[in-house]
Amino acid sequence: MRIALVTGLHAAARRQAVNDLLAAVPRSISVHHNMEDISDGAVHREVRDCSGPLESEQVHLDHACASCTLREDLIPFLLSTADAGRHDLCVVESWDGVEPRLIAENIAAQDGLRLATVAAAVDLAHLTADLGSNDDLSDRGLDIAQDDSRTVAEVLNRQLEYPNVIVLHGSGADRHARALLGQLNPAAVIVRSSSDLQGFLDGRFEPESAHARTNPAWAHYTDHAEDQGVRTVTWTRTRPMHPERLAEALEEIVAMSLRGRGRFWLASQPDTLLVWDSHQDLLMVENGGPWMAALPDAAMDLVSRTRRSSALLDWDPVVGDRRQHLAFTGVGMDTGALLTLLESCLVTEAEAGQEFHNDPFAEFSEK
Template sequence: MRIALVTGLHAEARTEAVDELLRTVPRSVAVHHDMGDIGDGVVRRVVRDPSGTSRSEQVELDHACASCTVREDLLPFLLRHAADGRHDLCVVDSWEGLEPRSIAESIAARPELRLASVATVVDTSRLTSDVGSPDELGDRGLDIAQDDTRTVAEVLNRQVEYANVLVLSAEGGHSHARALLRQLNPAAAIVTSGADLSGFLDQRFDPESAHRRLKPAWAHYLDHDETRGVSTVTWTRKRPMHPERLSDALERIVATSLRGRGRFWLASQPDTLLVWESHQDLLMVESGGPWLSALPEAAMDLVSPDRRATALLDWDPTVGDRRQHLSFTGVGMDTASLLALLDSCLATETEVGQEFQNDPFAEFSEG
């Protein structure tokens, strides 16, 4: 049985797209897990069919959480419907606050199911404000756990960037929305709600390829694009950054864009690849492991072929795969000032190799 995973923070636009699939694809059914009361231990499964009939029931879970819902109810539901043969397509209408990756991987791992497509539906009138929103999911009643501190911007970006199809609501503002979505996810097809999606239902979505495409430690981003006031710029340099100057500039760098992602290299930690993820004013930094050029030759056999291939694309005979590779997308962004600010954080020739007594990023050291 084919599965279409439909995600999106904007519930009304997403529901319209799911209903359109049910109307146009014969022998289809849709399932939605309502997690609005998950804080009280309640999850409801809602099943819809092309006739408009809707059935809702509370599901029994060992623990009321998103991962338990997928494992203990969604997957068994899909497997039962695949076995009975009455439906050719099941549309998984995902809850607003869920990111698609874990659901897609769980579905694709089952040989009885064919994950055909992952579509994210957006309300074009809300896209820019939500990509730049500081709100946490809990502020809108969309959190899925007591300690869920993810932001609206963080979740929406991950929904948009993971999908292979982006569906725009039928309302206006498409040209600006297309420019922003195209720069956030150049790999996705962009269609308008009501368009024929049947061509995407004969495919097979590959979660491994999506993961490789998105992993900041490996990804390559658009060099430069500017369309209808939406800009993306990628900053690549072959010198490390001074840790204190970068720390002092972080707030200004993050404030310039709606979305930032990539990898960076510090003079204080020459062997550690650091990962950058920013969503408006939220910045997350983590260790991405060692640069490949920091590994002994014998250890290279333990590195995945994809990671080696990506590193070799721009290998430098002096610094290997060490480099700055940061991409920023924003609306009305002053790219020249941003690039100048990033360049000001680079270490000078005399600073490279020196001891840094004060390293604000010391917690990420591989050593």
């Protein structure tokens, strides 16, 4: 049975995309896990077809959370529906604050299911404001766990960057939205709501490829010329950054763009690849493991093929794959000021080789 996953923070846009698929494909149904009452321990499974609701019931889970819902109810429901053989397509409509990657990977791993497409539905009236929002999901009642501290901008970016199709809904600045979405996710086809989506159901969505192009530890980013005020600039250097100067500049760097992503190299941690993931004013830094150049030859085979391929593309005869590779996307962004600030964080020739005893990023070092 074919599966189409429809994701998105904007419920009305998401529901319209589901309706379009149900209307276009005979013998199709949709399933949606409503998590509106998840804080009270309740998750409701809602199933419908193009004529209306078929069933709605509370599902019993070990824990009321998104991962338990996926593992304990959605996947078993899809497998049993496929076994019954009455439907050619099931459209999985995700909840507002759920990111698509985990759902897509779990569906694609099932032998009886074919994940045909992952689509993100967007309301044009709210797109730019939500990407620039400082709201937490909890501020809008969209959190899906007690300790869910994710922001609206963070979740929306992940929903937009992963799919192979983005569906635009409602009235708004269509050309501006296409420019912004095209730079956040160059791999996606952008269509209007009520378009014929059947053509996206013939193939197979590959989560491995989507993960490879969205993982900042090895993804490769390119510049995009300004279009409708939107621009993406990519900064690549084979010199490390000074940890204290970078720490002092972080707040200003992050504030200059809507979205920042990539990997960076600190002089104080020469063997550690650090991941940069920023959404509006929120910056997350993670330890991405060792640079390939820091590994002994015997360990190379333990690294994923995607990571090895990325490292070879980056390889420098002196520093290996160590580098700064950061991409920033913004509207009306002062790219000159941003690049100047980033350059000021690089270690100078006089500082090369010195020890850095004060490292604000020490918590991310290899243990």
